[in-house]
Amino acid sequence: MEPIERAATVRYAAAADLPDALRGADALFVYDFLSRALPSAWPAADTLGWVHIASAGVDPVMFPELRDSDVVLTNSRGVFDAAIAEYVLGLVIAFAKDFAGSLRLQQQRTWRHRETERVAGTSALVVGTGPIGRAVARLLRAVGMSVAGAGRRARRDDPDFGTVVSSAELTDHVADVDVVVAVAPLTEQTKGMFDARAFAAMKPGSRFVNVGRGELMVTDDLVSALRSGHLSAAALDVFEQEPLPPESPLWTMENVLISAHMSGDVVGWRDALVEVFADNFARWCEGRPLRNVVDKRLGYVPSMS
Structure with missing residues (x-):
């Protein structure tokens, strides 16, 4: 996260602290990909434009308010x-x-x-x-x-x-x-x-x-x-x-x-997830297209194949 910390104000938050951390935030990195904290904290997301989740599946954050909003959702497709x-x-x-x-x-x-x-x-x-x-x-x-x-x-x-x-x-x-x-x-x-x-x-x-x-x-x-x-x-x-x-x-x-929800969790997987977010963060700051943009109507990243 060091490159991101040099470029932005980063707030680290547990589930209970998420509403306070979301106020005034432009982007959210859902590192705990099983967390269900976002729906209840959503009213505090007053300036949010982008949510990235550290998993391929996006169901933990696919609630109606996010689906119907203009907030862009990306995932970590490709890591696993x-x-x-x-x-x-x-x-x-x-x-x-x-x-x-x-x-x-x-x-x-x-x-x-x-x-x-x-x-x-x-x-x-x-x-x-x-x-x-x-x-x-x-x-x-x-x-x-x-x-x-x-x-x-x-x-x-x-x-x-x-x-x-x-x-x-x-x-x-x-x-x-x-x-x-x-x-x-x-x-x-x-x-x-x-x-x-x-x-x-x-x-x-x-x-x-x-x-x-x-x-x-x-x-x-x-x-x-x-x-x-x-x-x-x-x-x-x-x-x-x-x-x-x-x-x-x-x-x-x-x-x-x-097995305990671990089929994709090989040595180095946590770093790989942060690297995907860091790459997209650089793209976001530079105004370039984001990778792994989820079609919120479908619930996944669409593919031509």
């Missing part, structure tokens, strides 16, 4: 793409090779020979066709998987997905794939898209990976699909409620891998 793609690939391989089962047997000091699966030749549907979804698709293709995408607009001959189907018709396209990966942004259209109907439409024995937002899925419906055996496994990095409550049945299900 490769890291999350590697994480998803690791999960797909971990399921195929049953690493969790090997660890349990090791802890029991039990020698048990098993057969595992090939990843090559299996199929995946990546739900969310932004930069993160594209990075995921490229890595899964690299290990021999057949990959399609699901996005807002159906199309063919996509450079990363080949075929992109409409996410509004999700249940028509999940029946023939081995792995469904959720990386879509959280919007009114995507909230709860993975519900009992969607899980029931998935291929028996298939697997579900969510590295997008917890609210994309209905947790109780996922638990039911896993308990019934219709889904063979799930890997979850995000949840409807975070931290995941201790009483959640997901903790004790052997066919579930849980």
Whole structure:
């Protein structure tokens, strides 16, 4: 933040202090990307022209007053793409090779020979066709998987997905794939898209990976699909409620891998987030176009691809 501190008066504020810090401020850097403090502090934003959030998802700050205002919203698109793609690939391989089962047997000091699966030749549907979804698709293709995408607009001959189907018709396209990966942004259209109907439409024995937002899925419906055996496994990095409550049945299900909203958080990620803001701050001061401008009607940065 040193270059920014040399160029501007910077106020650092916790959630409780945000209203006072916002008065007279021209820009806001939401570094705590999970904070929900901005909506209640919004009336104090008397001179605000730009909000930047340190995440790819903008749902924590996508409330009606900001959406309907002239305030520009930017995000940190691009920081997490490769890291999350590697994480998803690791999960797909971990399921195929049953690493969790090997660890349990090791802890029991039990020698048990098993057969595992090939990843090559299996199929995946990546739900969310932004930069993160594209990075995921490229890595899964690299290990021999057949990959399609699901996005807002159906199309063919996509450079990363080949075929992109409409996410509004999700249940028509999940029946023939081995792995469904959720990386879509959280919007009114995507909230709860993975519900009992969607899980029931998935291929028996298939697997579900969510590295997008917890609210994309209905947790109780996922638990039911896993308990019934219709889904063979799930890997979850995000949840409807975070931290995941201790009483959640997901903790004790052997066919579930849980991580603490960390799929993109590799060494150096915090510095990278500040660097994205610093670059945009320099652009803002110089009157140049900002990067990663969010279409507030859509809830994400639009792409031509």
